Amino acid sequence: MLPEPGSYWLVRFLFQRGLALIYLLAFLVAATQFRPLAGEDGLLPTAEYVEGTTFRQRPSLFYLFPSDRAISVAAWTGVGLSAVALFAGPYWIPTPYAVPVSMLLWLILWGLYQSFVNAGRVFYGYGWESMLLETGFLAVFLGAGPSQPPVVVIWLLKWLLFRNMFGAGLIKIRGDDCWRDLTCLDYHYETQPIPNPLSWFAHRLPDRFHRLETLGNHVVELAVPFLYFAPQPFAAAAGVATIGFQGWLMLTGNFAFLNALTIVQSVALFSDGVLTAVVPITAPATTVTPAWLSAASILLAILVAALSIQPTANMLSRSQVMNTVFDPLKLVNTYGAFGSVTTDRFQLIVEGTREPNPTEADWQAYEFKGQPVRTDERPSQWAPYHLRLDWQLWFAAMRPQPGPRQRWFTSFLAALFESDAATLSLLDSNPFPDEPPEQLRVLRYRYRFTTREERAETGDWWRRERVGTYVMPVSESDLREGGIGRRRQVF
Amino acid sequence: MERFVQVIVAGGLALLAGLWGGQIADPVSKAWLGSVAVGGVLALAVGINSQLDY
Numbered sequence: 001m002l003p004e005p006g007s008y009w010l011v012r013f014l015f016q017r018g019l020a021l022i023y024l025l026a027f028l029v030a031a032t033q034f035r036p037l038a039g040e041d042g043l044l045p046t047a048e049y050v051e052g053t054t055f056r057q058r059p060s061l062f063y064l065f066p067s068d069r070a071i072s073v074a075a076w077t078g079v080g081l082s083a084v085a086l087f088a089g090p091y092w093i094p095t096p097y098a099v100p101v102s103m104l105l106w107l108i109l110w111g112l113y114q115s116f117v118n119a120g121r122v123f124y125g126y127g128w129e130s131m132l133l134e135t136g137f138l139a140v141f142l143g144a145g146p147s148q149p150p151v152v153v154i155w156l157l158k159w160l161l162f163r164n165m166f167g168a169g170l171i172k173i174r175g176d177d178c179w180r181d182l183t184c185l186d187y188h189y190e191t192q193p194i195p196n197p198l199s200w201f202a203h204r205l206p207d208r209f210h211r212l213e214t215l216g217n218h219v220v221e222l223a224v225p226f227l228y229f230a231p232q233p234f235a236a237a238a239g240v241a242t243i244g245f246q247g248w249l250m251l252t253g254n255f256a257f258l259n260a261l262t263i264v265q266s267v268a269l270f271s272d273g274v275l276t277a278v279v280p281i282t283a284p285a286t287t288v289t290p291a292w293l294s295a296a297s298i299l300l301a302i303l304v305a306a307l308s309i310q311p312t313a314n315m316l317s318r319s320q321v322m323n324t325v326f327d328p329l330k331l332v333n334t335y336g337a338f339g340s341v342t343t344d345r346f347q348l349i350v351e352g353t354r355e356p357n358p359t360e361a362d363w364q365a366y367e368f369k370g371q372p373v374r375t376d377e378r379p380s381q382w383a384p385y386h387l388r389l390d391w392q393l394w395f396a397a398m399r400p401q402p403g404p405r406q407r408w409f410t411s412f413l414a415a416l417f418e419s420d421a422a423t424l425s426l427l428d429s430n431p432f433p434d435e436p437p438e439q440l441r442v443l444r445y446r447y448r449f450t451t452r453e454e455r456a457e458t459g460d461w462w463r464r465e466r467v468g469t470y471v472m473p474v475s476e477s478d479l480r481e482g483g484i485g486r487r488r489q490v491f
Numbered sequence: 492m493e494r495f496v497q498v499i500v501a502g503g504l505a506l507l508a509g510l511w512g513g514q515i516a517d518p519v520s521k522a523w524l525g526s527v528a529v530g531g532v533l534a535l536a537v538g539i540n541s542q543l544d545y
Binding site: 173174211223226234 | 492493495496499500502503504506507510511514531532535536538539542543544545
């Protein structure tokens with residue numbers, strides 16, 4: 001029998017450190033990428049966000065202070081406070097103040113990140129952004145210091161993880177024949193948004209393995225989540241299964257901080273008794289949860305229960321919608337993505353030239369950090385860091401021409417004509433370091449992983465064939481005269 | 492809600508009922524609750540398998 005099944009001090013301590021690390025990464029991403037993407041002169045300018053919404057609809061500090069300075073201050077404040085949380089700041093101060101200071105710290109982190117998500121629009125339109133906010137809001141009520149966390153908040157974390165995993169399982173089995181005939185993972189590693197160094201090897205595993213792992217995916221996402229609410233050691237066993245599953249996804253792809261965040265949520269499936277039985281750590285002497293924190297956590301549970309009605313109805317509905325929020329503060333959301341898996345990988349290759357009448361040999365390609373361009377370059381590891389431009393390039397490449405969600409693309413080309421340093425910082429290489437190009441074009445290719453034989457012969461990771469032209473060759477004046485200049489005019 | 496979702500949710504709830512009941516039940520009831528949990532696992536398997544076409 002495992003000891004102390006009802007104690008969660010270590011669970012809270014571990015969970016908070018993991019969440020703080022993810023916040024730290026997320027704010028570092030905001031500090032380095034938000035201004036070129038959605039700042040004053042970003043690809044989707046801050047002013048457009050302010051004009052296009054209300055504070056009540058999409059609350060953000062940048063609605064009140066729409067400036068790059070405010071963005072920078074908020075991002076670096078978030079980095080600093082995340083570091084304080086990572087090093088357990090509230091645990092170092094006198095006991096009576098530990099819980100209120102902890103609540104304030106996690107509340108500020110949540111408010112700051114809310115500001116980035118709401119003002120970031122398409123560049124922050126991912127399920128794991130609202131998931132980080134929902135997780136971060138629950139963390140406000142976990143407390144700190146020697147007192148035990150409210151058990152009800154641990155159960156709210158389990159409920160969040162259940163919606164995360166079960167929602168993903170349902171949208172898959174409803175969404176695409178390949179999830180039902182167990183062939184989705186024949187394609188997934190090759191066509192996923194940003195492959196990593198092991199994706200090629202995972203793609204080349206035997207078909208029988210892909211069938212088995214797809215079946216395992218269904219079991220872990222549709223059956224195991226019920227065990228999150230089971231007594232120990234069943235809940236911990238479900239935690240091990242979930243962490244193992246997320247670990248495999250982290251090993252074989254770049255999914256920003258989605259998998260890491262799910263692993264952090266899975267910590268709530270353990271108890272101090274289980275943790276001390278398997279790792280050489282012990283919790284200090286603890287005290288009971290302050291009565292006022294217990295009361296606050298019960299009110300929180302009532303709020304979450306009320307706000308769970310719509311997300312649960314959506315999850316169980318035949319017409320389930322992926323990754324949707326139902327309240328402006330994103331307190332309780334519905335999750336689930338990759339309902340369909342594309343069987344072909346398309347890539348946008350942005351090329352420039354300084355020649356007025358270029359031949360094919362005169363075009364030089366910009367290289368991206370995560371999206372493959374060169375066929376001989378091994379995919380890189382980036383997750384849990386998030387390459388926001390690269391993710392949008394993956395979505396953009398699915399269409400033969402820019403669609404309504406690619407309004408930023410023309411601004412992106414205009415920024416390349418200006419050799420805009422902030423925008424170029426989002427790329428891996430700039431073939432025009434001295435003077436900007438005279439013309440740009442964007443080609444669309446189909447990429448596939450090389451076979452074992454092709455790789456042994458050439459060392460290449462990819463084979464590609466051109467399938468179309470995404471943007472015809474344009475000069476800077478063409479771009480502006482075409483009525484689609486940079487920034488404000490682009491919309 | 493589709494039939495397979497109903498079966499999966501019912502199976503999951505039966506599994507939980509069996510496991511939690513087993514924590515507090517007397518030895519005779521534990522055997523009965525164990526069969527409820529096993530029934531839940533079977534329902535989960537049936538629910539998932541009903542959607543597979545391989």
